[in-house]
Amino acid sequence: MSTPEFILALREKIGTDPLWLSGVTAVVVRGEDVLLVRRADNGAWTAVTGIIDPGEQPADAATREILEEAGVEAVPERLAMVHVTKPSVYTNGDQAQYLDLVFLFRWYAGEPHPADGENTEARWFPLNALPPMTDDMRTRIDTALAAEPAARFLVGGARSVT
Numbered sequence: 001m002s003t004p005e006f007i008l009a010l011r012e013k014i015g016t017d018p019l020w021l022s023g024v025t026a027v028v029v030r031g032e033d034v035l036l037v038r039r040a041d042n043g044a045w046t047a048v049t050g051i052i053d054p055g056e057q058p059a060d061a062a063t064r065e066i067l068e069e070a071g072v073e074a075v076p077e078r079l080a081m082v083h084v085t086k087p088s089v090y091t092n093g094d095q096a097q098y099l100d101l102v103f104l105f106r107w108y109a110g111e112p113h114p115a116d117g118e119n120t121e122a123r124w125f126p127l128n129a130l131p132p133m134t135d136d137m138r139t140r141i142d143t144a145l146a147a148e149p150a151a152r153f154l155v156g157g158a159r160s161v162t
Contacts, residue, residue: 002118004051016093022052023085023098026062027144028074030107033124034141036131037069037112040120041091045131047141049100058101066105070122071115074105080144083154085136104144 026048028035036045050065059076066074081102088096112122143152
């Protein structure tokens, strides 16, 4: 499902005005490989991302998104980063900005495939041979893969580990 029902209901009331939403990025690893999906809307390679449903636990949302988007089962290992994304304007004019929680996951079962219409491809990439992607997405992946014991928070635009 591309746009959750609760967002469609909000959009009926506010139109394309900016929405502040909670999202997740799930960086799934299997050995020395990372799971990436190619977005259907813009062709970009990314980690699995999604919106947290009202009342849903963030790690559960990320687990759900991994299964929905890539057909893979994975187990959350740690919260790696908390940050705010840049504002987004979608092709239909909808505006949104996300509080994004980046999680590191370990693969458990399944082979990746585009399990819904949000992506055209889903596959494993060697960590040393990732496809081109935005600096923001690369930062999310690198932070999840870093051997840091605590989550990284962006403070005033600068990184700090807490």
